[in-house]
Ligand code: B12
């Protein structure tokens with residue numbers, strides 16, 4: 001059979017300005033699920049192609065020779081996924097199977113645009129589903145017990161650009177913050193053996209990948225295991241250029257771990273600082289103290305590890321001043337990047353249930369669920385004020401003066417990338433101002449009206 005997987009991207013992300021910006025700043029990569037499932041299907045004798053719409057449009061002609069289409073969904077691309085599902089079923093008369101984060105949280109909704117929906121990790125059922133051996137509409141797939149049994153993602157199936165290989169050495173996270181989708185989708189928390197991880201890294205080295213991202217939700221959750229992987233990377237000479245990963249403030253307490261991260265070039269880390277208000281941290285169940293955050297910010301600098309500080313905007317205990325203080329703090333600790341994320345009630349999370357029960361969900365158009373748009377009614381400010389705080393945070397953090405500091409701290413390349421981010425953020429803020437002041441019907445004018 002000829003099988004096509006599509007990872008959709010919302011309308012705004014397929015526009016050429018966005019793609020151009022992405023190619024300057026980001027390194028193209030891929031969700032690993034379809035590449036793993038594709039590998040399983042290839043091993044079962046099928047021909048598979050995978051497209052990431054973030055980087056390139058899908059060549060619809062390919063559908064003529066396709067027998068079945070698999071579509072990955074996350075919430076912000078669900079509308080596009082449904083649009084594709086409808087077109088492929090109605091115009092091309094091909095069966096569609098959906099899976100991924102969003103379809104797993106709301107399978108009945110996804111089923112309106114697909115022939116089958118797989119809830120959860122699809123490795124064990126994918127061959128039977130794609131071959132049409134399963135008759136149920138919604139298939140509940142069991143989580144994989146031993147992740148070492150899962151084949152490595154097959155990048156030869158990917159038909160769109162890819163500069164960095166993504167590796168997942170674990171699934172889930174031992175914590176359970178109230179807004180987090182992945183600790184619920186990938187449950188329980190499981191991890192692969194260090195040797196299995198090393199084999200995958202060897203493959204990427206042999207394929208010529210210069211960049212690798214560790215996409216685990218919390219790579220340093222199990223420190224002895226993380227250290228073992230890093231030690232083996234050094235021993236096997238598996239060092240890539242600047243390597244990205246997700247961490248947690250607690251990693252900064254372990255000096256040996258920090259040295260290994262530095263020595264293996266795992267030198268760009270995204271950490272959820274979330275808020276500098278302890279009531280907010282407790283409310284989201286972060287199990288993190290303000291002192292941990294401060295200590296982490298100061299320590300990472302000493303190890304030349306670039307911090308991408310993620311803060312959540314709009315928590316029930318936070319005021320506008322709390323948001324501004326958090327941005328100021330990120331500047332003070334010389335965070336390399338700021339990732340302000342507007343609190344987003346993703347289906348399947350406790351915060352979604354809470355806001356639904358309290359009647360606080362204002363916008364149910366999924367394309368706005370990308371952490372950059374306000375979709376709920378905040379407690380301590382109006383929706384419009386929160387949206388404006390998001391752009392204020394970006395504008396305030398990405399100053400040219402701050403970028404110059406980055407040259408000094410992290411060298412020329414990092415400095416230039418930060419300049420690029422500065423320019424992109426100024427353009428983004430300009431577009432925001434223009435759009436929000438225009439008479440057209442858009443998300444911002446809707447938020448203004450609601451407020
Ligand atoms: C790598 C990654 C990216 C990359 C690549 C994504 C891309 N090209 O679209 C980049 C950095 C570009 C990215 C961007 C974004 N991302 Co992202 N990303 C991830 C990350 C960290 C890893 C994905 C992965 O490989 N998972 C591991 C594999 C094993 O799981 P999987 O891919 O889901 O596959 C399994 C199942 O889902 C299922 N399955 C998957 N596909 C299919 C298809 C079919 C047909 C079937 C049956 C089953 C099936 O079986 C698979 C095997 O078990 C996840 C977090 C995570 N843990 O998943 C976030 C995550 C998916 N991203 C998220 C978000 C919000 C975004 C952005 C909106 C962020 C932003 N503001 O810009 C954008 C949107 C991009 C878009 N396409 O529109 C959220 C989504 C939340 C939600 N509930 O919707 C996540 C969960 C992060 C988080 N912690 O909240 N992302």
Ligand code: SF4
Pocket residue numbers: 172173174175176177180181182183217218248272
């Ligand atoms: S620490 Fe991060 S990955 Fe873990 S539950 Fe909290 S938000 Fe999710």
